[in-house]
Amino acid sequence: MSAHTIDPEFEDIAFTPRQEAVLEHALALLVGGGEKALTTAGLARTANCSKESLYKWFGDRDGLLAAVVAYQANKVHFPPESGATADAETFRTHLVAFATELLAVLFGETSLALNRLSIGQSNRDDNRLGRLLLVRGKHMISARARSLLEAGRHRGLIKFNDAEEAYQVLYGLAVRDVHIRLLLGDTPSEAERDLEAQARVAVDRFYRLFGA
Structure with a gap:
């Protein structure tokens, strides 16, 4: 997907390779520590990207959580x-x-x-x-x-x-x-x-x- 806030309906979404790598880190944080562990600051540090990029790609924290679930579901092609x-x-x-x-x-x-x-x-x-x-x-x-x-x-x-x-x-x-x-x-x-x-x-x- 292009670098903008994700469509809220998540229909036919396509993540870039960089976004996919970030979402894999987000999944690891979520699985390892629950929702509280998935913060923009923690993800930016773990995935080695800026918080500004995260907000541009996924919006707020709820958008990030939704993107993580959509990314996992998109593994079924x-x-x-x-x-x-x-x-x-x-x-x-x-x-x-x-x-x-x-x-x-x-x-x-x-x-x-x-x-x-x-x-x-x-x-x-x-x-x-x-x-x-x-x-x-x-x-x-x-x-x-x-x-x-x-x-x-x-x-x-x-x-x-x-x-x-x-x-x-x-x-x-x-x-x-x-x-x-x-x-x-x-x-x-x-x-x-x-x-x-x-x-x-x-x-x-x-x-x-x-x-x-």
Whole structure:
């Protein structure tokens, strides 16, 4: 993105390599010390940049926190719908790639730490992190995934009546109970570490239900 305050809706945001490096430092501060540890002064010192740059890129502290969550969510990539639905094989490949990246983000230590931190604050009225994880994380990913599924339905590659229901089925088939187990401190099995294999199985089962 260009050096200006981030659009509040965070739609299709693109960070520069320098901004991504700064946000990785911000994630480390947030995971290591909670919201209180994520300050502009602390981030500027850790990331070796000026506070002026941080304000120019992300706005105030709330904007910085929102950018951190959006950056993490953006690690799940989505292809242009026209390219994703070029043919049946291409579309299926993109669904597997989406499910693989989704699992990589959800099962990664950073996302697990952010979710644990948010859950620990869930009884607070000012749980900004929890709201951001829902709006800028989960909801943003699900909205774009539904658009991808709708594009596939439009091309006659899959069939369903409700895009949200179809996405929830795909999500459940991919994630299963592994995410909650990891949040509770369980260690994934060797098979569960093969994220692409899990994604392929999930998509295969999804097609049994929604394949055209």
